[in-house]
Amino acid sequence: MRIIVCIKQVPDVEAEFHFKPDYPGIEVEKMSMIINPGDEVAIEGALRLKSIYPETEVILLSLGPPSARETLEYGLSLGADRAFLIVNDSYTFGQPFRTAHILAGAIRELGFDIILFGYRAVDDRLHFVGPAVAEFLELPHITGVTFMKVFKGINKCEAHQEVPKGINILECPYPAVFTVKRGLFAPRYPSMADRLAAKEKGIETFPLEKFWDEKTAKRYPVLAGMRFSIAETVRTERKVQWADAKKIAGILKKYKARTPMTESALDKGSGEEI
Numbered sequence: 001m002r003i004i005v006c007i008k009q010v011p012d013v014e015a016e017f018h019f020k021p022d023y024p025g026i027e028v029e030k031m032s033m034i035i036n037p038g039d040e041v042a043i044e045g046a047l048r049l050k051s052i053y054p055e056t057e058v059i060l061l062s063l064g065p066p067s068a069r070e071t072l073e074y075g076l077s078l079g080a081d082r083a084f085l086i087v088n089d090s091y092t093f094g095q096p097f098r099t100a101h102i103l104a105g106a107i108r109e110l111g112f113d114i115i116l117f118g119y120r121a122v123d124d125r126l127h128f129v130g131p132a133v134a135e136f137l138e139l140p141h142i143t144g145v146t147f148m149k150v151f152k153g154i155n156k157c158e159a160h161q162e163v164p165k166g167i168n169i170l171e172c173p174y175p176a177v178f179t180v181k182r183g184l185f186a187p188r189y190p191s192m193a194d195r196l197a198a199k200e201k202g203i204e205t206f207p208l209e210k211f212w213d214e215k216t217a218k219r220y221p222v223l224a225g226m227r228f229s230i231a232e233t234v235r236t237e238r239k240v241q242w243a244d245a246k247k248i249a250g251i252l253k254k255y256k257a258r259t260p261m262t263e264s265a266l267d268k269g270s271g272e273e274i
Contacts, residue, residue: 001056001152003046004107005080005116006133007039009064009071010123035071038118040078040187042180046116047079047188049150057081059110063088063102069203077190077198084110086206098212100132105211107137114157114174119144119181127179134177142170146183150174 011031043060050056060075060083062068072083086106107115115137117130127143134141146167147160157176161168162183190198 001049001053001113001150002059002111003049003056003114003116004059004061004110004112005039005042005046005075006061006103006107006129007043007071007075007118008036008062008121009033009068010036010121013122033067033071035074036118036121036123037187038120038122038181039075040118041182041185042116042118043075043078043080044185044187045145045148045178045180046114048185049114049148050079053150053152059084061103061106061110062086063099063106065089072203073195073198074190076201076203077194078188079194081201083201083203084206085203086208086211088208096126096128096132100129100136101216102208102211103129104133104136106206107133109206109210112175114150115139115177117177117179119179130177130179137175137177139175139177140172141177141179142172143179145178145180146185148178148180 010033012034043058046056046058050058058080060072060080062072062084063086064071066085066087066089068085072085076083084106086102088102115130115133117133120127121129131141131143142157142159142161144161145159146162149158151157155173157172157174157178159170159172159178160183161170162181
């Protein structure tokens with residue numbers, strides 16, 4: 001069985017943001033880049049299936065600039081077998097149709113049984129590319145999966161989705177596409193030995209032109225990019241005049257609705273307690 005996990009290199013949203021001085025946006029080049037946290041969960045799901053079916057091959061696939069090699073190396077250190085990078089020096093934020101079309105072409109080239117994506121990327125939060133790849137490949141897909149089983153003998157998958165009032169248990173034949181969210185798939189952390197061993201596995205590359213050309217671009221709508229800016233600071237002032245204990249107790253009672261519904265001796269008293 002072959003499992004392909006599509007991963008993405010994203011800015012570290014917990015690091016310092018560098019905003020463009022002339023246009024609302026982020027200078028991504030100055031930010032540290034990491035693997036999308038949701039994709040780590042997808043890798044963990046693939047590795048757990050591999051622990052059940054040891055003959056399974058886990059392949060990582062990414063679209064991005066040459067720096068995305070670091071992200072793929074991290075994925076290899078977690079336990080993946082191979083990694084492929086579609087090199088795109090002119091990667092532009094906010095083009096999900098383009099991304100899905102390119103990934104679908106590469107997946108078709110590699111061959112697959114199961115395709116896993118993270119539930120969403122932290123940079124655009126579109127929830128789009130996984131289902132779009134399924135549509136391009138004409139495959140069934142299930143989103144928001146927190147647990148899954150694969151029955152090889154009958155080519156069937158069972159997936160669990162968390163919903164507000166319980167869990168949906170869904171079945172579909174595979175090949176299929178799943179977007180995985182954190183549930184039972186808590187990602188593991190690689191050791192230093194694993195990180196060093198990942199560098200020896202190597203990363204294979206595809207040229208972008210193999211799966212994309214400008215004629216193809218005309219088929220899909222262009223999605224507007226997201227804008228980021230620093231919110232203006234709002235200053236508020238409130239003047240409080242000196243008052244005796246009874247007046248202060250009355251003021252506190254007026255603001256009782258803004259506090260947790262608990263009573264104290266101050267709420268019941270007349271003010272002399274202060």
